[in-house]
Amino acid sequence: MAKFCSNCGAKLDVGAGFCTQCGTKVINLEGNQATNQQTNQQPNQVVYQPPNPIDESKEGHIEIRNFVGENDNIIELDEKGPFKVIQYEKDLSVTPNEAEEKYFSTKMNVRPRQLIADLSKTSGIYLQARAMQWMSGANKLSTGVNGIGDFGKKFLKAAATRESVAKPEYSGDGFVVTEQTYKHLLLLDLNEWDNSITIDDGLFLAAEKSVGLSVQRMSDISSTFAATNLYYTTLNGDGYVCLESNFPMEELIVIEITNDTVTIDGPLAIAWTSSLQFTGERSGKTIVDSILTEGLVNVFRGTGKILMAPLSFKPHAANLETMDKKIKF
Structure with a gap:
């Protein structure tokens, strides 16, 4: 039975x-x-x-599919600390009108790139304003502005360096992914820059919360006639930062100085160790000599490193910001 x-x-x-x-x-x-x-x-x-x-007591989880590690069209360019740079090899969703432009852009290494921050590997990060595209997990977000007085200080810094007033701060155990850009994303370890680096305006994208951000004034008021700016952004501390550059790291020249002097004609230096003395000076002993030679030049003295672009102007680099706004993925 x-x-x-x-x-x-x-x-x-x-x-x-x-x-x-x-x-x-x-x-x-x-x-x-x-x-x-x-x-x-x-x-x-x-x-x-x-x-x-x-x-019901089980904690939630998120599974991300067809992204890094599962998509052959996405490659990892670099990884340092909590940051990872990815690149899209091709645009697989183009219209017939865009096909020719996108094809030759890919051939010339003009490709969309993104920064991924793993918040579980750090106490937190801060980004340039409006840089975040999406994030996963129950992350915490704050503006990093503490009252009206702090807002005023940050406003003055932003006016001097052309950076955003408020840089959103993210913390938690999830991921933060930035907007796509055609520029090159450079990951730097501040320990390799004597824990302090000065960067050209508009280069900052992201940094760990352990890194402080301030404004540095050039050593000499006459320097403003030689350089493009009188004030520059300085990143101090122990951690990793990401810069958004018109030039790839493979093309940048690294100059290491030990108690010596480097003279550069034009705004070719995009980053340098903050301990270096940076001034703008005449290239000759007299005004006539300067007029007949290089005019005003940028001079770095001391011990440290300089990250220098080999070219002062590139048509495709100058148009990258415009392309970011024109071409939407």
Whole structure:
């Protein structure tokens, strides 16, 4: 005679001690009758219970598909600390009108790139305003502005360096992904820059919260006639930063100075160790000599490093910001 589970009604195997469907223990009463272990149920009563009830106490999780590691069109260019730079090899969703432009852009290494920040690897990061595209997890977001007085200070810094007034701060255990850009994303370890680096305006994209941001004034007021700016952004501390540059790292020249002097004609230096003395000076001993030679030049003295662009102007680099606004992915 066939036996059935008194809990879910499933057919029981001969000699079974438990129901294979719901796990209820089988107890033999009066020879062949199977009943539930619970004493308050009738022998032939069928009570339905889900075989896998939902555990409401279980923490949530997120699975991201067809992204880094699963998409052959996305490659990892660099990774330092909590930051990872990715690049899209091709635009796979172009219109016929865009196909020619996108094809030759890819051939010339004009590709969209993004920065990914893993917040579980750091106490937090801050980004340039409106740089975030999406994020995962229950991350915390703040403006980094503490009152009206702090806003005023940040406003003056922003006016001097052309950076955003408020730089959103993110913390948590999820991911933050920035907007796509055609510029090149450079990851730097401040430990390799004597824990302080001065950068050209508009280069800052992201940094760990352990890195402080301030404004540095050039050593000499006459420097403003040689350089493009009188004030520059300085990043201090122990951590990693990301710069958004018109030039790739493979094209930039690294100059290391030890108690010496480097003279550069034009605004080719995009970043340098903050301890270097940076001034603008005449290239000759007299005004006439300067006029007949290089005019005013940028001079770096001391010990440190300089990150220098090999070219002062590139048509495609000058148009990258315009392309970011024109071409939407």
